[in-house]
Amino acid sequence: MAKEYWTVTEVLEIFEVDEHFLTVLEEESIICATCKDDNLPKRKFHTEEMEKLRVAKMLMEEMKVNVPGVDIILRMKHNMIEMRKQFDAILEDLAKHVRVHVDAGG
Numbered sequence: 001m002a003k004e005y006w007t008v009t010e011v012l013e014i015f016e017v018d019e020h021f022l023t024v025l026e027e028e029s030i031i032c033a034t035c036k037d038d039n040l041p042k043r044k045f046h047t048e049e050m051e052k053l054r055v056a057k058m059l060m061e062e063m064k065v066n067v068p069g070v071d072i073i074l075r076m077k078h079n080m081i082e083m084r085k086q087f088d089a090i091l092e093d094l095a096k097h098v099r100v101h102v103d104a105g106g
Contacts, residue, residue, distance in 0.1 A: 005034065005044040014050075015057055025056055030071050 012019060025031045031052050033043035045053070052074055059065040059073060 002047070004047055006047075006050060008033070008043050008045075011045050011050070011053065015053060017057060021057075022053075024067060025053065025070075028067050028071055030056055030067070030074060 006014070008019070008022065011017075011022065015021075022031070026033060031045065031049045033045055033049070055074060055077070056070045059070050060067075065073065
């Protein structure tokens with residue numbers, strides 16, 4: 001089973017960023033830590049947040065995109081993925097209708 005949550009320390013090491021970088025992204029609601037129960041709340045990042053962080057870091061470091069730009073790009077990416085899911089569902093529904101029509105002798 002793949003790891004689902006990552007600690008702040010792990011995130012800092014994996015992405016080679018400082019805690020300020022994470023704080024800025026959290027303050028702008030670009031990424032969101034999850035507090036896991038275990039009697040002590042510990043900030044952890046879900047795999048989905050790790051992907052957002054990876055993209056944000058790449059955009060900021062390699063393409064010199066500012067934080068508001070990163071936010072817009074990530075929102076657009078999310079919207080495109082959701083639209084693709086809806087489109088796939090429509091195509092699947094259409095394919096079912098075509099199969100029923102063809103099977104019925106058309």
